[in-house]
Amino acid sequence: MARGQQLATTVATRGEVTDPLAEAIRLIREGTVRYDDAALYALRDGLLRQDQTRLGQLYAELDQDVEAIQCLRKGHEVDPYNLDSLLALGVSCTNELDQLLALRFLRTWIENHEEYQALLEGVELPREYEYEAWRRQVTELFQRAAEASPNDADVFVALGVMENINRCLAARCQALARACRLRPNDHTVWNKLGATLANSGKSEQAVVAYHQGLELKPNYARSWSNMAIAHANLGKHKDAARLYLSSLVLNPDATHIWNFLQSAVLNMNMDSQYALEATEAWLSEPSQTTV
Amino acid sequence: MMEVVVLGGGVIGLTTALQLLRDPRIPSHLQVKVLAKSFEATCSHAAGAWWIPDPSSPASRFAQASESGARYVRWAKETWKEMQDVEHCRMVPGVRLYLPSALQHGELCLEGPNSLQALVQKFQRLDLAGASGAWPGAPVEVVKGFRGLEPPKSGISFETQFTKMDAYLAHLRGELNRSGRCQLLEREVSSLEEVTAAYSNAVAIVNCCGLTAGTLAKDPTMFAARGQTVLVDAPEQTSDQRPVYVLPQGDGTVAVGGCCLPEPRSPDASASRRVPGREGGWQCPELDQQLAEEILRDAQAWCPALRGRPVLRQSVGWRPFRDPAARVERDPEHPKVIHNYGHGDVGVILSWGSAKEVAEILLAMTQSKL
Numbered sequence: 001m002a003r004g005q006q007l008a009t010t011v012a013t014r015g016e017v018t019d020p021l022a023e024a025i026r027l028i029r030e031g032t033v034r035y036d037d038a039a040l041y042a043l044r045d046g047l048l049r050q051d052q053t054r055l056g057q058l059y060a061e062l063d064q065d066v067e068a069i070q071c072l073r074k075g076h077e078v079d080p081y082n083l084d085s086l087l088a089l090g091v092s093c094t095n096e097l098d099q100l101l102a103l104r105f106l107r108t109w110i111e112n113h114e115e116y117q118a119l120l121e122g123v124e125l126p127r128e129y130e131y132e133a134w135r136r137q138v139t140e141l142f143q144r145a146a147e148a149s150p151n152d153a154d155v156f157v158a159l160g161v162m163e164n165i166n167r168c169l170a171a172r173c174q175a176l177a178r179a180c181r182l183r184p185n186d187h188t189v190w191n192k193l194g195a196t197l198a199n200s201g202k203s204e205q206a207v208v209a210y211h212q213g214l215e216l217k218p219n220y221a222r223s224w225s226n227m228a229i230a231h232a233n234l235g236k237h238k239d240a241a242r243l244y245l246s247s248l249v250l251n252p253d254a255t256h257i258w259n260f261l262q263s264a265v266l267n268m269n270m271d272s273q274y275a276l277e278a279t280e281a282w283l284s285e286p287s288q289t290t291v
Numbered sequence: 292m293m294e295v296v297v298l299g300g301g302v303i304g305l306t307t308a309l310q311l312l313r314d315p316r317i318p319s320h321l322q323v324k325v326l327a328k329s330f331e332a333t334c335s336h337a338a339g340a341w342w343i344p345d346p347s348s349p350a351s352r353f354a355q356a357s358e359s360g361a362r363y364v365r366w367a368k369e370t371w372k373e374m375q376d377v378e379h380c381r382m383v384p385g386v387r388l389y390l391p392s393a394l395q396h397g398e399l400c401l402e403g404p405n406s407l408q409a410l411v412q413k414f415q416r417l418d419l420a421g422a423s424g425a426w427p428g429a430p431v432e433v434v435k436g437f438r439g440l441e442p443p444k445s446g447i448s449f450e451t452q453f454t455k456m457d458a459y460l461a462h463l464r465g466e467l468n469r470s471g472r473c474q475l476l477e478r479e480v481s482s483l484e485e486v487t488a489a490y491s492n493a494v495a496i497v498n499c500c501g502l503t504a505g506t507l508a509k510d511p512t513m514f515a516a517r518g519q520t521v522l523v524d525a526p527e528q529t530s531d532q533r534p535v536y537v538l539p540q541g542d543g544t545v546a547v548g549g550c551c552l553p554e555p556r557s558p559d560a561s562a563s564r565r566v567p568g569r570e571g572g573w574q575c576p577e578l579d580q581q582l583a584e585e586i587l588r589d590a591q592a593w594c595p596a597l598r599g600r601p602v603l604r605q606s607v608g609w610r611p612f613r614d615p616a617a618r619v620e621r622d623p624e625h626p627k628v629i630h631n632y633g634h635g636d637v638g639v640i641l642s643w644g645s646a647k648e649v650a651e652i653l654l655a656m657t658q659s660k661l
Contacts, residue, residue, distance in 0.1 A: 063660060095660045097651060100358075129361030161661060195659035206659065226659040256656075259626050266492055 052078065053085040056092075061188070062251040063222040065092040081112045087154060090161055091192075099165050103134040106158055107141065116145045116155075139166060146175070153182035153189065160192060169200045180209075187217040195226050203230040221250040225257050228264070235277075237267040293321045294493045295653065298480055298507070299500035299632075300327025301335035302456075302642050305463040307499050307631055310646035312470045316654055323467075324490070326478045327500070330464060334501050337608030339520055339548045340454035340639045342371075343407060359616035363637070366644020367410050373643040374452070379459040382412075382452045401447060410640075411449040454639055455540050483507050483625050495653050497629045498622075501611035504632030508622065513633060515609035519579060520548040521587050522604040523597055544603060547590040550582060553612070578607050610636045617641065619648045621656070629653065 053075030059068035069092045075085040086109040093102035110116045119141055126133035142159040149155055156179035163172030176193040183189055194209030210227045214220055228243030241264040247257055297308045308323045327333070374380045401407050408414040467473040480486055480503075486496050498504045505513030523545050540546055583605055591597045613633025622628040631649050634641050 065660065091661050095655075097655050129358050131361065131365065164661065192661045195661050198659040222660055229657065229659050256626060263494060 051075065053082055053088070056085065057088050060088060060092055061220055061222055063225050063247065063254045063257065064251070065095045068092045069096065083109055083112060083154070086112065087158060090158065094161050094165055100129075100131050100134060102161070102165060103131075103138045106162060107134075107138050109158060110138075110141050110145065115149065115152075116141075119144050119148075135165065138162060150178075151182060153179045153186070156182065157189060157192065160196060164196060164199070172196050173200060173202075180212075185216060187213040187220050187223070189213075190216070191220065191223045191226060194223070194230070198226065198230050198233065203233040206230045219250055221247045221254065224250065225254070225260070228257075228260065232260070232264055232267075235270075237264045237270060240264040241268060293318060294490065295321060295323050295495045295497065296486060296490045296493045297323060297325045297497045297499055298327070298486065299333075299498070299504065300325060300330040300475070301333035301499070301501055302338075302460065302463070302638050303335075303501070303631055303634060303645065304497075304499035305460065305467065306642040307497055307646040307649050308473055309463060309466055309470075310643065310650050311497075311653065312467070312472055314647075314650045317650060319472075321472065323473045324493075325467065325473065325475045326480055326486070327475070328479045328503075329477065330460075330475060333460070334518075334608035334610065335460060335638060336456055337518055337520060337606035338454075338456050338639060339518075339546050340456045340459070342451040342453060342640060343411065363616070363641060364409055366641040366648070367637075369644035369647055370640055370642055371410070371452075374454070377454075377459065377462065379462055380452050380454045382450060407447070407449070411451040413448075413450040415448050417448050455542075456639075459639075480507065483622070483628055487625060487627060493627065495627050495629055495656060496625075497631055497649055499631045501632060501638075502609055504630065505611065505613065508618075508630055508632075510613070510618070510633075512614045514553060514612050514614065516612050516636065517550060517552040517579070517582075517607065518548070518610050518636065519550055519582055519586065519605070519607045520546050521583055521590075521602055522606070523547055523587075523600045524603050545597070547586060547597065550586065578605050611638075612636075617645060619645050619652075621652060629656075 052071040056068045056071030056075055059065070059071060069089065072085045072089045072092065075082060076089060079085070086105050090102045090106040090109065093099070093105060111120060123137065123141070126137055139162050142155065142162050145152075145155045146159050156175045160172050160176035160179060163175055166172075173193070173196055176189065176196050179189045180193050190209050190213030194206040194213065197203075197209060198206035207227060207230050210223045210230065213223045214227070217223075224243055224247035228240045228247060231237075231243060232240035241261060244257055244261040244264055247254065248261065251257075295311055297304050297311075304325055304327060308325050311317055311321060311323055402414075403409070464475060467475065480500070483496070483498070490496065498507055500507070502513060502515055504510075522540075524543065583602075587597070587602070611633055612635040617633040617635070618630045620630055622630060629649055629652050631645055634645065
């Protein structure tokens with residue numbers, strides 16, 4: 001079923017395919033993809049072939065931010081006021097460490113948002129390359145937006161992304177936890193909370209959040225990759241390798257995941273050592289000496 | 292265990308290795324191997340290492356309000372912070388830079404966020420309208436470049452620092468050795484594929500070997516600019532009125548410089564001055580004796596105390612310039628390779644900032660995606 005996403009990607013990126021639905025049926029007959037999800041995706045994709053924003057979001061779910069950014073930018077050019085593409089661009093640019101660009105997109109999101117554009121009154125656009133000024137201003141804008149609308153999940157997602165750029169550990173986890181509370185059925189929000197926890201060194205808690213997201217959407221490749229990274233961080237390389245494989249089955253085009261898989265496999269024989277070290281560390285804690 | 296291989300034993304390579312080991316966000320089970328052709332004769336060893344963006348540099352990105360200009364300023368500020376308490380970096384008060392008219396309209400940006408003012412201390416403008424006589428304390432290089440122009444009407448004064456490079460590089464190597472998690476290996480590298488294959492366990496390979504880095508990355512935008520200095524024995528020269536390119540080293544010697552002469556990119560055109568390395572790469576060049584004499588003569592003109600002093604050592608290095616700016620990013624074709632090269636004449640000034648960028652990239656390579 002997961003190959004459906006892959007198909008949607010394949011279909012939409014192959015210029016020569018004029019009829020995505022026919023292509024979908026052909027691939028299903030070949031056995032390349034399974035029927036259930038694939039047909040649905042192909043249909044949707046056929047209808048939305050020009051919708052680069054949707055395709056960009058799909059790429060992000062497949063853990064391919066570079067491609068996601070390309071599509072989202074095209075979508076943004078077609079419809080500069082589309083809030084979804086602006087927020088998604090802010091997220092993918094943050095993942096790709098292009099923080100200044102992320103800040104621009106996030107600020108434009110506020111600028112285009114009916115409810116929040118008033119916040120910009122009297123706020124001057126920072127100078128073009130002054131990263132610090134951008135960072136301070138956009139953070140403040142989202143903090144004010146969050147105060148004004150404590151029930152808007154999008155604002156808390158954006159604030160969480162913003163605090164990821166700021167590397168503010170507590171604030172980013174809080175914002176995204178709030179977003180999860182407001183929108184508990186959105187797998188992408190759970191993944192963002194998980195990734196944020198993992199990047200804050202809380203891999204065990206991250207796994208719990210990823211589980212939530214994957215329960216909502218089992219073929220969410222990005223969350224499988226992240227789950228694998230969390231296990232690798234915990235020194236569980238055998239589990240990590242298995243989870244990387246789960247992600248690669250869903251999207252073999254994510255080349256960086258193949259590299260991670262290689263590292264995990266090379267480290268697999270270290271698992272017992274990690275386990276031993278972890279146990280010894282626990283034993284050496286003063287309160288445990290009587291054990 | 293997590294392993295990272297750093298290529299290059301100059302200031303960029305050593306600083307990058309140290310940053311990765313010190314970065315609190317990177318797991319402490321990281322081990323670093325630094326591979327270099329030499330740890331004793333690098334381009335960094337020849338640097339005067341004096342803290343201003345060079346006004347006569349062929350590609351001074353500080354000067355421009357561009358993205359790379361802003362990035363350079365950010366890196367420089369981070370480096371300044373890191374180098375404040377290092378004993379081999381000394382503050383030089385009262386540095387004066389005089390502005391021939393050509394420079395005033397030229398590319399050195401003096402005030403504003405991406406400017407000289409942002410990078411030095413106690414910056415102030417000098418009015419020289421009433422001053423008479425020669426240009427006291429003019430930087431040698433500026434004089435050379437603008438000889439024959441009218442004496443300047445204005446100037447600037449500031450406080451800045453310079454670094455005694457051989458001692459500083461030894462200090463960095465010492466810190467790496469003391470970490471207990473780093474090996475320095477004298478080893479020449481001929482291709483990225485070779486390193487990737489030889490260190491297949493490494494999570495990343497950081498390419499910091501100056502001009503050779505460009506060769507390894509097959510980067511046609513790299514070019515070399517000769518830097519040459521003369522070390523003069525002058526024990527009484529402890530406080531210097533003309534510190535530009537006459538830099539007391541604190542041990543009774545002064546480093547006298549300098550130059551920044553871009554070499555033609557075509558290997559044929561510069562055959563007489565440059566020894567092409569293996570596979571069209573670059574190799575450390577021979578000293579230019581005539582240039583050394585000019586440098587010394589110019590310095591003596593501004594600083595008579597140097598006359599008749601014995602020359603202890605001469606140094607030459609190829610500053611690894613890149614057009615338009617230094618490259619700090621992942622290689623799109625080699626997923627494990629992070630590039631950190633092309634810092635031109637501002638390698639020391641950018642060293643910690645760009646090393647931190649490498650740490651960020653390494654973190655991103657292993658971080659979870661939102």
